[in-house]
Amino acid sequence: MEVNSIYEGDNLEIMSKFPDKSVDLMYADPPFYTNKRFEIIWKDGAEKRAFEDRWAGGIEHYTAWMEPRLRECHRLLKNTGSFYLHCDYHASAHLRILLDKIFGESNFRNEIIWKRKTGRGETQHKSKQFGVCTDYILFYSKSKDSKFNSQFKPVSEADDEYKEYVKKFYTHIDKEGRKFQIDNLASPSPRPNLTYEYKGYKPPAYGWAIEKEKMEQWDKEGRLWFPANKKGRIRRKRFLDELKGQPIQNLWDDIQPISSQSNERLGYPTQKPVALLERMIVTSSDKGDLVLDPFCGCGTTIVAAQKLGRKWIGIDVSPTACKLMQKRLRKEFSVSVHIIRGEVDLNYVKKLAPFEFQNWVITDKFLGKVSERKVGDMGIDGFTPQVLGGYPIQVKQSPDVGRNVVDNFETAMRRIGKKKGYIVAFSFGKGAIEEVARIKNAGELDIILRTVQELLDGRVD
Ligand SMILES: C[S@@+](CC[C@H](N)C(=O)[O-])C[C@H]1O[C@@H](n2cnc3c(N)ncnc32)[C@H](O)[C@@H]1O
CATH class of the missing domain: 3.40.1340 (Dna-directed Rna Polymerases I, Ii, And Iii 27 Kd Polypeptide; Chain: A; domain 1)
Known part of the structure; x- marks a missing residue:
């Protein structure tokens, strides 16, 4: 297994040669079960070629093709590893059942919904169904010990909703001019060991949420709010300048798809935005970890991994896609990457x-x-x-x-x-x-x- 390399060939065959538990994170974006034929129009207009995404044998044929590949993905993951499978409504239910079987139901983490289209989606004027503007990313971990670095959506000062929120909740200002809101410091359940008096303030019925040492530390740091009346309750200050933002939920509607105007657009029909991959990579891996994409297309995953200081491996069966990845890496990072091919015979x-x-x-x-x-x-x-x-x-x-x-x-x-x-x-x-x-x-x-x-x-x- 050579890291930071592009492998050209069938991912089943290539992955089968890699060792168990060697990968930290995998993202797979296989051909969807859509019965569609895409046209590849490379950016320079030089090639216009068909891209097949067709499964004549029906959904069973598709899942039977996917199963051994998903099993290999599972085998390659470390115990701390995570797996993200990108799909759409045609096959998501079938793939979910298959992944539950392979990873175990308890290792299912989320069904992420990515809003991949803006505007009215695919609804035609007279259509009798709602427009489709989402893809699904099925997120599994190898075990309960998987890595997960929580992500927050940064708040924007210009956002009206945010302005309202700040006005409503951050109503206090300390001596340094820092805005804060006050929050509960009482324990939600009985904590006899945390039931102590502090500076003459009586503890809440179930005790405080923190130990005395921490209370003293927060006091020193100016993080406590003391009511004028000693019968009142000490509270915690939450500063506006320490607000991390909103935790990311499973609805991802803040990552724009690749449009005809996108700078990153290469003309690869199923190209995903780098920001989408960055979110998964920062969440489920650390610097230096190994990220593998067995259906790498034009190399979005490996570009995001390289940018974020992860090691990576990209696999694609299409020699044209592999060359495109190689070119993309050279252009964006001035790195020259080797394509590892299986035997080229008749x-x-x-x-x-x-x-x-x-x-x-x-x-x-x-x-x-x-x-x-x-x-x-x-x-x-x-x-x-x-x-x-x-x-x-x-x-x-x-x-x-x-x-x-x-x-x-x-x-x-x-x-x-x-x-x-x-x-x-x-x-x-x-x-x-x-x-x-x-x-x-x-x-x-x-x-x-x-x-x-x-x-x-x-x-x-
Ligand atoms: C949906 S595209 C991936 C797009 C990619 N996420 C991107 O952003 O460019 C699926 C890719 O899987 C590749 N593929 C299909 N069958 C494969 C196989 N058996 N082994 C490896 N790659 C395969 C196709 O050549 C295609 O590039």
């Missing part, structure tokens, strides 16, 4: 999503550039680097590619006026090979057929 390449396959061939192997748009839809997916001729490349993630593919590619090459080009596939049929030979013999164009195995062996010429 099996790995076969399983890549179509756009990932294309990126692998064109950018990883040919060091070229993926076409911004399909060139006239003539099947040109990218080009070799300009210094190496800028030749067109067509990519087929299939075996036994036939003559018609070669013919179409030949037409496309003629149209753009290139004399050389590459077609990449798992294998080529006899028709394709003969056609390429015929075209070459005619002496005008050079079409090179490259198999994926040849690319794996380093042949890109």
Whole structure:
């Protein structure tokens, strides 16, 4: 397990190699069960590709896929560790049952509701349901010994509600000009050992809330309020300048989603705001702790962890996402991070999503550039680097590619006026090979057929 690294591959396989009880905090934001197809539009507009979030087998299929991954998350957590699972209404109930089973009901901490949309949400004008503007974050701990650093929402002087509150409660001012309110100092239950007289003031019926030493200390610090009448009760001063703010509750409506105007926006369709991750990280970990995100996307978790002085590991199955994370870390922290990949063999390449396959061939192997748009839809997916001729490349993630593919590619090459080009596939049929030979013999164009195995062996010429 290499900390501060990005792992590229299936998180189940990668996590299974990590040791038990090695992680302090995990945040998982898996593909939701939404039956939707997202379009990835990277910021530079260079790539527009599909992002699948589709579970043909229904919810059981989804939970069966999630279960072993959630079990791995549980295994990796230390006893003091915490787990946050981000989901939405499609699957939250199912995931809650599953997590209760894995973590134990008593380790359920909260269902956090994040208001991820402002305004009217998704309600259409004539819809017969309420708009949806929330996601859920299911929060579990590994045991009762989990870390929890309470968080407070800072109060804002400009907030009208706050101004009213101060006016109503902070009605006293001490000699130094500090505003305070007075609060009860009586014990709520009988405390015979805390029943003592102080400076001539009788104790309340159940005694004081603090011991005599503490009473003396608070007195010295000016934290006690003594009524003029000795028959009255001593009270505690709560100073306005020591008000930490309101404790954070499970409704998180103060963290803005990534909008088209957000500075942090990278164009990754499911990108979460850094502030959301920061809240979980400061709550459930300390500096130097290890944070792991098994569905890391464009790296929001690792950016927040790096910012807050935590160690981190990000895992994503998408090579494009991993490269984006690497770029993001370099840009934001000037750190260069290593991507750890499992073995890249035929099996790995076969399983890549179509756009990932294309990126692998064109950018990883040919060091070229993926076409911004399909060139006239003539099947040109990218080009070799300009210094190496800028030749067109067509990519087929299939075996036994036939003559018609070669013919179409030949037409496309003629149209753009290139004399050389590459077609990449798992294998080529006899028709394709003969056609390429015929075209070459005619002496005008050079079409090179490259198999994926040849690319794996380093042949890109
Ligand atoms: C909802 S997105 C995460 C977004 C992320 N929280 C962010 O702020 O960018 C889910 C991610 O899970 C990745 N993913 C899907 N299946 C995976 C698997 N089996 N192993 C690792 N990553 C996976 C997808 O590539 C996608 O990037």
